[in-house]
Amino acid sequence: xxxxxxxxxxxxxxxAAPYKKICVLGCNTCVGVCMAGGEKEAAETASLLxxxxxxxxxxxxxxxxxxxxxxxxxxxDEVLERLKSYDLIISLAxxxxxxxxxxxxxxxxxxxxLNTTSMGYPTEQGVWSERCLGCGDCVLHLTMGVCPxxxxxxTLLNGPCGGSAEGLCEVGEDIPCAWQLxxxxxxxxxxxxxxxxxxxxxxxxxxHHGGPRTTVREDVRIDRGE
Amino acid sequence: xxxxxxxxxxxxxxNFVVTGELGPPKSSDITQLxxxxxxxxxxxxxxxxxxxxxxxxxxxxxxxxxxxxxMGLEPIIQITVRDRNRICIQADVLGAHALGIKNIxxxxxxxxxFGNEPGSKGVYDIDSMQLLKGLQEMRDENRFxxxxxxxxxxxxxxxxxxxPFADPFEYRVDRLEKKINAGASFIxxxxxxxxxxxxxxxxxxxxxxxxxxxxxxxxxTPIKSLGAARYMKNNVSGITIPDALIDRLKxxxxxxxxxxxxxxxxxxxxxxxxxxxxxxxxxxxxEEIVPEIVERSGLYPRPQV
Numbered sequence: 001x002x003x004x005x006x007x008x009x010x011x012x013x014x015x016a017a018p019y020k021k022i023c024v025l026g027c028n029t030c031v032g033v034c035m036a037g038g039e040k041e042a043a044e045t046a047s048l049l050x051x052x053x054x055x056x057x058x059x060x061x062x063x064x065x066x067x068x069x070x071x072x073x074x075x076x077d078e079v080l081e082r083l084k085s086y087d088l089i090i091s092l093a094x095x096x097x098x099x100x101x102x103x104x105x106x107x108x109x110x111x112x113x114l115n116t117t118s119m120g121y122p123t124e125q126g127v128w129s130e131r132c133l134g135c136g137d138c139v140l141h142l143t144m145g146v147c148p149x150x151x152x153x154x155t156l157l158n159g160p161c162g163g164s165a166e167g168l169c170e171v172g173e174d175i176p177c178a179w180q181l182x183x184x185x186x187x188x189x190x191x192x193x194x195x196x197x198x199x200x201x202x203x204x205x206x207x208h209h210g211g212p213r214t215t216v217r218e219d220v221r222i223d224r225g226e
Numbered sequence: 227x228x229x230x231x232x233x234x235x236x237x238x239x240x241n242f243v244v245t246g247e248l249g250p251p252k253s254s255d256i257t258q259l260x261x262x263x264x265x266x267x268x269x270x271x272x273x274x275x276x277x278x279x280x281x282x283x284x285x286x287x288x289x290x291x292x293x294x295x296x297m298g299l300e301p302i303i304q305i306t307v308r309d310r311n312r313i314c315i316q317a318d319v320l321g322a323h324a325l326g327i328k329n330i331x332x333x334x335x336x337x338x339x340f341g342n343e344p345g346s347k348g349v350y351d352i353d354s355m356q357l358l359k360g361l362q363e364m365r366d367e368n369r370f371x372x373x374x375x376x377x378x379x380x381x382x383x384x385x386x387x388x389x390p391f392a393d394p395f396e397y398r399v400d401r402l403e404k405k406i407n408a409g410a411s412f413i414x415x416x417x418x419x420x421x422x423x424x425x426x427x428x429x430x431x432x433x434x435x436x437x438x439x440x441x442x443x444x445x446x447t448p449i450k451s452l453g454a455a456r457y458m459k460n461n462v463s464g465i466t467i468p469d470a471l472i473d474r475l476k477x478x479x480x481x482x483x484x485x486x487x488x489x490x491x492x493x494x495x496x497x498x499x500x501x502x503x504x505x506x507x508x509x510x511x512x513e514e515i516v517p518e519i520v521e522r523s524g525l526y527p528r529p530q531v
Contacts, residue, residue: 153337153339153348154307154308154334154337154348154350154353155350155353156334156350156353156354157353157355157356158353158354158355158356158404159355159397159400159401159404160392160393160394160397160401161334161354161392162334162387162388162389162392162416162463162464163334163336163337163392163463163464164392164393164394165392165393165463165464165466166393167393170336170337170340170463170464171337171339177393180393180394183394183397184394192397192400195397195400195404196400196403196404196407198355198356198359198404198407198408199355199356200356200359201312201351201352201356201360201371202352204351
């Protein structure tokens, strides 16, 4: 899922300061599950913002509600008139949600209330770890299901660098060395020889380095106008 | 002979090789670097010029390397994959060749979070293995990484680094072999403080005959003080310092002399280990000591080949 965390309240309050009719808009899918921008977090954020604005003697009102997903037109359309009644929408969706809203309804003023961090999963209660960078050319079959593009700080493709020590990455003591994990898994499947093959330079054009990506599925498109 | 560098000639002659290390400054005033180069010129066969070491912005290794060439000295320029993509690296390699640089050492580089621009975007377009293989193919097959032809022949002596002290230990020799297969003719190791582990690693190297395929040079660093030893132990990525060595320094009356003794003992032991082709002396912030280390290790005068 997409992982995010709320921006500091001061930053949200500063974005909201010039506006009077404000809505904190939650999103109940990914960021709801990772407890950053769902219904509960939206209500909390709205309360905190109201307290802050009262203290600062800022006029206006802060409303709050949530959509099932801000990244799909049909959910936005259901509440379109209500959304248009606000001067500012503080979206607690990921960056995709914010952009879906402004592209679909250009008259809306939408600002992000979250920082979108990664695609990952909860490794334990309250801890979400990144597992995919969306590079567009999956290599997990070569690396026993451990992604070196995401989990190695240097995106190495040919084994651990000299900074791998006792299973940890040189970058931080809480980061496991991805190549140690790959090595251990290859070893447990008696496939360490796989590492001897020199993997060629990656074609990054399928990742963001090739420019913004669009995925087209002709088989599921709806023909228009014929 | 591949590139005809002094380093390559000494390796081929079978003499025990000695290289030094020069770190460019955080300014464009390279007077001091030139001074250190002059100071050790009769004592080393070539000089590594680091490439923004520990991810700190410094004068570029190729610029300093070019200066050394003009002084009649021989640089080994380091190239990391941290700061440049394959377009820039290949362009820089062409430029380095045009400037008369004949030795290139390929590395991943310390992660940018360690340096003075921790918010910078790490490039890592290719890894150190792909860098070696790419540069080997540029040289031997006249082909850029993308497949285009290199329009005039280019040559350089290619090296790589190896860290026998990193984990997983049993993989380190596999990785060395992979680097040799990717094009490394010489190998410089991370600083050796744990000689037992290094010897264990060399045993594995010899078992596979890798010492015959590439010149393995052991890395050493003279420790100036107890503080420096502790700092390296705790803060420098990829370095391990055994507690016994820290205790030995602690117990010594003259720390500097003891650090020097440890370094010289290490070099002498390296000369005894079958398959070790030379030593790489990294006297960081203590460059002036290199001639004394080389002399006391019995490696002076340097062979003329």
